Amino acid sequence: MTHQRKCKRCGNKFHYNPIIVGDDVCDTCERMNCISFWYPKLYRLNFPTPETIIIHTNLHWEELERKEITKNVDNFLYEITQAIIKIGIPAFLRTGHTSNKHDWKNSCFINNIDKKYLLSHIKNLVEFSSVATIDRFMPCDFWAVRKFIKTKSYFTAFFGDMPITKERRYFINNGKIQCHHSYWPKEAFEKIDKKVFKELSELSKSDEMVLNDMASYVAKIFTGYWSCDFLQAENGEWCLTDLAIGERSYHQKHNGTKSD
Numbered sequence: 001m002t003h004q005r006k007c008k009r010c011g012n013k014f015h016y017n018p019i020i021v022g023d024d025v026c027d028t029c030e031r032m033n034c035i036s037f038w039y040p041k042l043y044r045l046n047f048p049t050p051e052t053i054i055i056h057t058n059l060h061w062e063e064l065e066r067k068e069i070t071k072n073v074d075n076f077l078y079e080i081t082q083a084i085i086k087i088g089i090p091a092f093l094r095t096g097h098t099s100n101k102h103d104w105k106n107s108c109f110i111n112n113i114d115k116k117y118l119l120s121h122i123k124n125l126v127e128f129s130s131v132a133t134i135d136r137f138m139p140c141d142f143w144a145v146r147k148f149i150k151t152k153s154y155f156t157a158f159f160g161d162m163p164i165t166k167e168r169r170y171f172i173n174n175g176k177i178q179c180h181h182s183y184w185p186k187e188a189f190e191k192i193d194k195k196v197f198k199e200l201s202e203l204s205k206s207d208e209m210v211l212n213d214m215a216s217y218v219a220k221i222f223t224g225y226w227s228c229d230f231l232q233a234e235n236g237e238w239c240l241t242d243l244a245i246g247e248r249s250y251h252q253k254h255n256g257t258k259s260d
Helices: 027-033 036-046 061-065 071-087 101-106 117-130 194-200 205-221
Strands: 004-005 014-016 051-054 089-095 142-147 155-157 163-164 167-173 177-184 226-231 239-244
Touching: 027 036, 027 239, 036 142, 036 205, 036 239, 051 071, 061 071, 061 117, 071 089, 071 117, 071 142, 089 117, 089 226, 101 117, 101 163, 167 205, 177 205, 205 226, 205 239
Parallel strands: none
Antiparallel strands: 004 014, 051 142, 089 142, 155 163, 167 177, 167 226, 226 239
């Protein structure tokens, strides 16, 4: 028996899995989350976002589990290695859809180009993509090597010792800013000093003005409902690191700033 419903974003009918909570966006709309969809547009407009090299592959990921590296895997590793050399070390590695950043030192953070090291990070991302949802494989046909942005780290967290930095999530809808709040909700951390969390979460007036301008610009480029994630570099400048359809983005119980 097949189950159909209307996509929450485009309104077209699609087959969904009734045992998955929130399976309400069709595969076509899901594809807009891929970095290969939104990054090229921002790059052509010279919008502040980390330098990125996107790689496409038709690799069958089962080949990663073989004892000997196949020619296909070797070719893919070569492309990734060359991109890292061009971008510079350290670098940030992700698929088109995820970086599994909570496992930071074992997934997205790249600080050398040893084959075994790179292969373990790639496997980490593929394995995470395979279990992200219970009935489908998150696409791994696009990969991105990105420039690592130096930031002020407030502390490290999660099982991969991820550095926690100042980030801001904006929601835009139909050309306007809907709201914005700190990327990190307090409940994301087991224990956190109140003073540190306040410093991490609050924006200065000047930063808010800059981010409002940036988010408003993005809202005029991409139609519909989106989340925009911004990261503050060590020098105080902001860049957009991720974009995703709003229907698939985590939205805190609102304690942020609403916009008219």
